[in-house]
Structures are given as structure tokens and as C-alpha cells.
Amino acid sequence: MGEAIVITSGKGGVGKTTTSANLGTSLAILGKKVCLVDTDIGLRNLDVVMGLENRIIYDLVDVVEGRCKTHQALVKDKRFDDLLYLLPAAQTSDKNAVTPEQMHKLIGDLKQDYDYIIIDCPAGIEQGYKNAVAGADKAIVVTTPEVSAVRDADRIIGLLEKEEGMEAPKLVINRIRSHMVKNGEMLDIDDITTHLSIDLIGIVVDDDQVIKASNQGEPIALDPNNRASVAYRNIARRILGESIPLKPLDEEPKGLVAKLKKFFGVR
Amino acid sequence: MSNKLLPNANVIIKGTKEGLTLHLDDSCSFDMLLEELEAKLSANMKAPENKPSISVRVHTGYRYLTEQQESRLRDIIAAKKTFKIEGIQSNVITIDEAKSQREASEITSMAAVIRSGQVIEVPGDLLLIGDVNPGGQVSAGGNIFILGALKGIAHAGKYGKLDSVIAASVMKPSQIRIGDYLNGAPEPNSEEQSGMECAYVDNGQIIIDRLQILKRIRPNLNRFEGGF
Ligand SMILES: Nc1ncnc2c1ncn2[C@@H]1O[C@H](COP(=O)(O)OP(=O)(O)OP(=O)(O)O)[C@@H](O)[C@H]1O
Numbered sequence: 001m002g003e004a005i006v007i008t009s010g011k012g013g014v015g016k017t018t019t020s021a022n023l024g025t026s027l028a029i030l031g032k033k034v035c036l037v038d039t040d041i042g043l044r045n046l047d048v049v050m051g052l053e054n055r056i057i058y059d060l061v062d063v064v065e066g067r068c069k070t071h072q073a074l075v076k077d078k079r080f081d082d083l084l085y086l087l088p089a090a091q092t093s094d095k096n097a098v099t100p101e102q103m104h105k106l107i108g109d110l111k112q113d114y115d116y117i118i119i120d121c122p123a124g125i126e127q128g129y130k131n132a133v134a135g136a137d138k139a140i141v142v143t144t145p146e147v148s149a150v151r152d153a154d155r156i157i158g159l160l161e162k163e164e165g166m167e168a169p170k171l172v173i174n175r176i177r178s179h180m181v182k183n184g185e186m187l188d189i190d191d192i193t194t195h196l197s198i199d200l201i202g203i204v205v206d207d208d209q210v211i212k213a214s215n216q217g218e219p220i221a222l223d224p225n226n227r228a229s230v231a232y233r234n235i236a237r238r239i240l241g242e243s244i245p246l247k248p249l250d251e252e253p254k255g256l257v258a259k260l261k262k263f264f265g266v267r
Numbered sequence: 268m269s270n271k272l273l274p275n276a277n278v279i280i281k282g283t284k285e286g287l288t289l290h291l292d293d294s295c296s297f298d299m300l301l302e303e304l305e306a307k308l309s310a311n312m313k314a315p316e317n318k319p320s321i322s323v324r325v326h327t328g329y330r331y332l333t334e335q336q337e338s339r340l341r342d343i344i345a346a347k348k349t350f351k352i353e354g355i356q357s358n359v360i361t362i363d364e365a366k367s368q369r370e371a372s373e374i375t376s377m378a379a380v381i382r383s384g385q386v387i388e389v390p391g392d393l394l395l396i397g398d399v400n401p402g403g404q405v406s407a408g409g410n411i412f413i414l415g416a417l418k419g420i421a422h423a424g425k426y427g428k429l430d431s432v433i434a435a436s437v438m439k440p441s442q443i444r445i446g447d448y449l450n451g452a453p454e455p456n457s458e459e460q461s462g463m464e465c466a467y468v469d470n471g472q473i474i475i476d477r478l479q480i481l482k483r484i485r486p487n488l489n490r491f492e493g494g495f
């Protein structure tokens with residue numbers, strides 16, 4: 001019996017889809033059987049980031065409306081040997097085409113066959129959000145070091161804490177830019193975690209390679225040498241229960257780490 | 268016709284330094300009571316025209332007056348221009364009243380972070396162990412005590428109790444309200460604030476000050492009895 005994790009944020013564009021793609025990829029690299037589920041109906045793009053767009057035949061709405069069997073809609077990622085699949089969102093229907101009850105059932109079925117179900121949630125707190133969290137056991141909240149993103153993360157955490165049977169959500173801080181934190185132009189990690197008072201599970205730097213990789217349909221996590229990739233792989237290992245210390249920036253060259261620690265208030 | 272047989276038995280008028288006290292019997296029927304009151308007030312109290320009005324207190328004993336009954340009673344007394352009603356007292360209240368009185372004097376404690384979009388409301392005092400984040404709101408019929416940072420909205424004395432206070436370990440509210448008084452975010456303190464702070468109403472405006480001042484300006488916060 002697998003585990004379903006919803007990736008959510010409240011605010012749009014902070015990196016939910018990027019995080020979903022890279023956590024799914026990292027978990028598959030670690031040998032887990034993973035199904036990615038895109039619930040952003042009408043604005044799907046997890047398939048693009050994964051480079052699986054051209055192989056879509058059926059989608060989420062086809063499955064819940066019974067036009068196909070679940071396995072027929074799953075797109076296999078050929079880079080992995082039968083470990084990574086994607087259930088794409090519908091591009092043409094609207095968000096109300098699916099109900100939370102249907103999602104709950106669907107995710108429950110997928111949990112029979114996969115170790116991890118990673119659910120990419122749309123922005124906002126309406127129907128799409130409700131669908132995405134309906135079947136989830138755990139939640140990861142993604143934020144960037146901006147006041148507006150943190151504010152929306154707070155709102156979402158409040159909602160997630162009310163979900164029955166859901167574990168306390170974990171936090172990913174995405175797109176940290178060390179020089180801006182240094183200059184006091186961005187919220188630092190301490191500010192964000194004390195404000196939101198939930199556990200931090202990862203910090204990801206802002207890196208142009210992430211955008212480039214997404215554009216090419218090759219999630220950055222496939223590159224073992226990239227800083228953001230290391231961060232995503234570390235999050236995946238923490239999900240598996242490994243205790244990997246949270247460094248302010250998982251992959252800054254030494255020397256600088258010590259310097260940065262001061263700015264992050266890490267002792 | 269018992270009031271004919273026992274005249275003046277159900278309404279007893281006593282004079283005091285402050286004015287008059289009407290003791291109303293609580294076992295006769297209400298209509299009988301009003302009839303007798305009417306008669307007694309018209310018969311005995313023909314005061315001269317331009318005298319100052321006389322204060323009247325009413326005691327209804329163990330009789331519970333509905334709102335409607337109370338207003339009928341007031342009408343009869345007010346119809347005699349000489350009288351001014353100071354108050355109506357009864358030895359009994361309804362269960363609902365008793366409940367809300369108890370709630371209004373109770374402290375509700377909770378350990379939580381009040382996040383953006385969340386609203387907490389209590390009838391009495393609130394003791395919150397945790398923060399109120401921006402976009403979150405706490406309100407209370409009485410005082411609000413926050414062991415944590417107040418960064419959202421706090422509304423004390425929601426139903427008009429203007430002596431209510433708001434205290435917080437870290438006072439960085441986006442808005443503070445006490446009764447109908449309202450204070451936007453206070454000017455950012457240039458020096459980092461060192462201790463806990465409180466907010467209270469003084470002279471029609473909300474003041475933010477150090478916590479220690481409360482024992483002087485709000486002695487009613489002290490419910491400790493005995494010496495120390
Ligand atoms: N760590 C990062 N470094 C650089 N760019 C990033 C990083 N994470 C995300 N991005 C970029 O930010 C943009 C938004 O990311 P993404 O689509 O994952 O956000 P989202 O939260 O899914 O958005 P939406 O709310 O629209 O679904 C993308 O162009 C993505 O490549």
C-alpha cells in the first residue's frame with residue numbers, strides 16, 4: 001500500500017509542478033515505483049516538464065468518467081524501467097469535471113500499485129485544490145522567499161491542518177537566491193519557518209538550469225551534478241525517512257556555507 | 268377580587284435616600300400586579316408639577332419578567348411623569364442568561380497558530396498559546412492574552428466592554444480593535460521592542476504600552492484573592 005503526497009502552495013508559479021516532477025523523478029531514481037498525478041485541469045503542464053506530452057492518449061477526466069481504464073491513461077516514463085508513470089490532467093474540461101470523492105477513489109486505487117503517488121495541485125483554494133488534497137495522506141507546501149507566497153502558504157497550511165487524516169504538512173522553500181538573502185532583500189529561511197511553524201523538508205536554490213531542464217522535458221533531478229537536483233534528491237531521501245541534515249543551501253561550496261550560515265541564523 | 272380584599276398587598280413602596288423602591292410580590296398574577304401598581308401610583312403619588320423627577324428602583328423578587336412584561340411595567344411607571352426608572356432587579360435569570368454570563372467571565376485557552384484566513388471567536392477572555400499570523404483574526408467578548416506574536420487582527424471587548432485589553436509577547440498587529448475603537452498597524456518601532464506589550468482604551472483611543480502598566484490601569488484583571 002503506497003502513500004499519496006500532494007504538492008501545493010496557494011500562490012501560483014512558485015514551483016509546484018517543478019517540485020512534483022523532480023520529486024517523482026528522484027523517488028524513481030531511488031528505486032521507488034511512482035505515479036505522478038496532474039490535477040491542474042485546464043492548465044496541465046506536468047506532462048511538458050516531464051517531456052511526456054506527445055504520448056498522452058487519455059487523461060484524468062477520461063478515467064473518472066469511465067471512458068478508459070486507469071492503466072490506459074497512465075503514460076510510462078521510458079527513462080525508468082517501469083518505475084515512473086504520469087496520469088495527465090485534461091486540457092479541455094474545466095475543474096468541476098472531477099469531484100473530491102472521485103479523486104479519493106482514484107488515488108486509493110493507485111496506492112495499491114505504487115509506492116508513491118505525487119499529486120500536483122493547481123494554484124488557489126477552490127475546487128481544484130479540494131480535488132488534489134482529497135486522496136492525499138501527506139502534503140508538501142511549496143513557497144518562495146517572498147511575503148506574498150509565504151502569506152498564501154500560511155493560508156493553505158491552515159486548510160491542510162483541518163483535513164481529516166492528513167499528516168502535518170512539510171515545507172519546501174524554493175528559489176532561494178543567496179545574494180538577495182545576504183543583502184536582506186529576501187526573507188531568510190528562519191523568518192519563514194518560524195512564521196509558518198511547520199517542519200522544513202527542503203531548500204532549493206534558484207537556478208536557471210531548472211528552467212532550461214523543464215523546457216527540454218528533462219527534469220533537473222536527472223542531472224546528478226546540479227545544485228537544485230541535489231536538493232530535490234535530498235527531499236526524496238527525507239521522504240523515505242533518511243535523516244539528511246538541512247543545510248541552508250544544500251550544495252553551496254564549503255567556505256561560503258559557513259559565511260551563509262550567519263545570514264540564515266543557523267548555528 | 269383578592270386585591271379588593273387585601274388592598275395594597277402586592278406592591279410595597281419604600282422611600283430611601285436615593286428615591287423609591289417598589290417591591291413587587293412574586294406570587295400573584297402579573298396583570299393583578301400591574302393593576303395594583305397603576306392604582307397605587309395614581310392615588311398616592313400626585314407630586315407637584317415642576318418638581319425634579321423621583322428615581323425608582325423596582326424589585327421583582329423571584330418573578331422572571333419577559334421582555335414584553337418588562338416593557339409594560341416600564342410603560343406604567345413612565346406614564347407618571349414624576350418617576351424615572353433607575354433599574355429593575357430580579358432574583359432570577361434564565362438558563363440562557365446564566366450560561367452567557369458564565370461564558371463571558373470564562374477564559375478559553377487554546378494552543379494553535381491562527382493562520383491567514385482563520386478566525387477565532389470566544390465569548391469571554393482568550394488565552395492563545397501561539398501566534399496570530401497576518402490575515403488571521405482573534406476576537407473576544409473580554410480580554411485577549413497571546414503567548415506568542417500578534418501579527419494579524421485582534422478584537423477585544425467585541426460587545427462593548429471597553430475596559431478589555433489585548434496583551435501579546437510580540438505586538439506587531441495589522442489591526443487592533445477594542446469595542447468600536449480601531450487602530451491600524453502601529454508605527455514600526457525604531458528600536459526593537461524588548462518586552463511584552465498591551466493595548467487598552469484610554470480617553471477614546473487605543474494606547475499601546477508595556478505589559479506591566481496593566482496592574483495599575485486595569486486592577487479588575489486581578490482575580491487573585493488573599494494576600495501575597
Ligand atoms: N528552483 C528553481 N529555479 C529556477 N526556476 C524555477 C525553480 N523552480 C521553479 N522554477 C520556474 O518557475 C516557473 C514556475 O514553476 P512551476 O510551473 O513549477 O510553478 P507552479 O507552482 O506549478 O505554477 P502554477 O501555479 O502555474 O501551476 C517555471 O518557469 C519554473 O521553471
Ligand SMILES: [Mg+2]
Binds near residue numbers: 016045
Ligand atoms: Mg503547476
